[in-house]
Amino acid sequence: MKTRIYKILKHTKVEGPGKRYCIWFQGCSRHCEGCWAKATWDFNGGTLYDTKEIVNDILLQKGIEGVTFLGGEPFEQPESLEYIAKEVKKAGLSIICFTGNQIEEIEYKYKNILKYIDILIDGEYQENKKNYSRPWVGSSNQKYHFLTNRYNEEEIKKYKNKIEVNIEKNGMIFINGMGDFEKISEMLNMPQSH
Template structure:
């Protein structure tokens, strides 16, 4: 089985508790107004990667707390992610998943069962530009909700984490930002720094 992936970041500290391996899936039918990840919308983009390759790559990582699924819309590829999540949990790592859907709707679809059963923390709800709120970790708008699906995490984690953004620049000069914050404002600051050089 293969997963259509936009990007994989093997270590980040801004996409959930601790240091995490992050998988941005490719493909999203939601198209939230103001989405910062419109490049992940097309279902024909990204690259197809064998699930077993991703599982092996995660297993090879040292000092990670867990894996985060985002996108794109993870629940548009629930079967492949369910297999990955199950293996991640068996290895003693945690799983965090972002979705634009509501958990109540996800539970109706039997294809989502394996993935839902292997998520520790689910953050649900579409990004709503008229409800922007960066005060809570890992959320972009006030309508988004936390669901602790296992006992691994609880609301005490909120005191430990604040929203942050990481900026990575590849050798070829491509800027990749991840995390939660006002990306437009950050890009303007980066442009100002580049102009001063």
């Protein structure tokens, strides 16, 4: 099985609790106004990875608390998402997943995947509800759903929104985390990459 991926970060501390392996799926049909991840929209973009190799790579990482799935839209590649989530959960790692869908739609179509997810963060980014006061999310309509006992609402309050700036081997800058990307890009005098 192949999975189309926009970006993988093997270690990040700004996309959920603890140190995490982070996967941005490629492809999103929603096209929300103000989306800062437009580069993830194209279903023919990104890079095709062997899905088993992604899992093997995750399991090789030392000291990670879990995996975070973002996009793009992870549920637009449901077979890959289910396979990776299942294998990661077997290894005792936690799973955070972002989706532009509402949880009711996911429950209806993808119950088989939901059972592996510890926190589902649902709802598309809405520019007119921009709000960075809660961890990892950018607009006030987005909701955290604690689907297992691993995390809870009280516990995640200790996390603040932060960004990381990664300088790639090819000299490109990749910014991740949550914050006002427009302002950050202006400050760094660079085009937005997230």
